[in-house]
Amino acid sequence: MNYKFAYSIGFHPWEDAERHNPFVEKITKIFEREESGKTAPYGKALDIGCGSGIWAIRLAQRGWDVTGIDIVDKALQRAEERIKNESVNVKLVKDDVTELHKIGNGYKLLLDTGTFHGLSSSQRIAMGKAINNIAAQDAIILLLVWDPKWRAFLPSGASRKEIEMCFPNWAITHVEPAADKPEAIYKILKANEQWYRLCRK
DSSP: OOHHHHHHTTOOGGGGGGGOHHHHHHHHHHHHHHHTTOOSOOOEEEEETOTTSHHHHHHHHHTOEEEEEESOHHHHHHHHHHHHHHTOOEEEEEOOTTTOOSSOSOEEEEEESSSGGGSOHHHHHHHHHHHHHHEEEEEEEEEEEOOSOOOTTSOOOOOHHHHHHHOTTEEEEEEEESOSSOOHHHHHTTOOOEEEEEEEO
């Protein structure tokens, strides 16, 4: 999917997720699960393909040391405005998710709310290698993924097998619906949107 073009014409429906209560409730429960038994600050978190910074801000408000990366200037500009309005500390970096050369390492939580499943096969493999290099030994990856299906200019999704192939050093520990009550558009798209949780083998 061409995110630069999407943002240039003001097309970013994925940002509407913050107004869909079932989705917000589920992602909040997932964050709470990862924080359970720990005390803030929780460590370094990376929002991969952070867009306008919605979830990077949420993580920062919860006590994570957050870096958000994106390749789209317009998205990062929107994120800067949101961060300023919310008065939180989030580091924004323009970087390619297939390289991740500019952000250091030691990330304990790596969040992707829809970047991976919109990449080509070669880009997905490169992203998996890049994440493996910058993640802490005890890191957790949270991937939001649609079922694989041709959807014209929208993300094509990914199968569990494809995820495992791109993250060979990681094990999938949880797979769960993105929301208990998906939005109607996702039913039309047959997205079957799922959260995948991965930890190192």
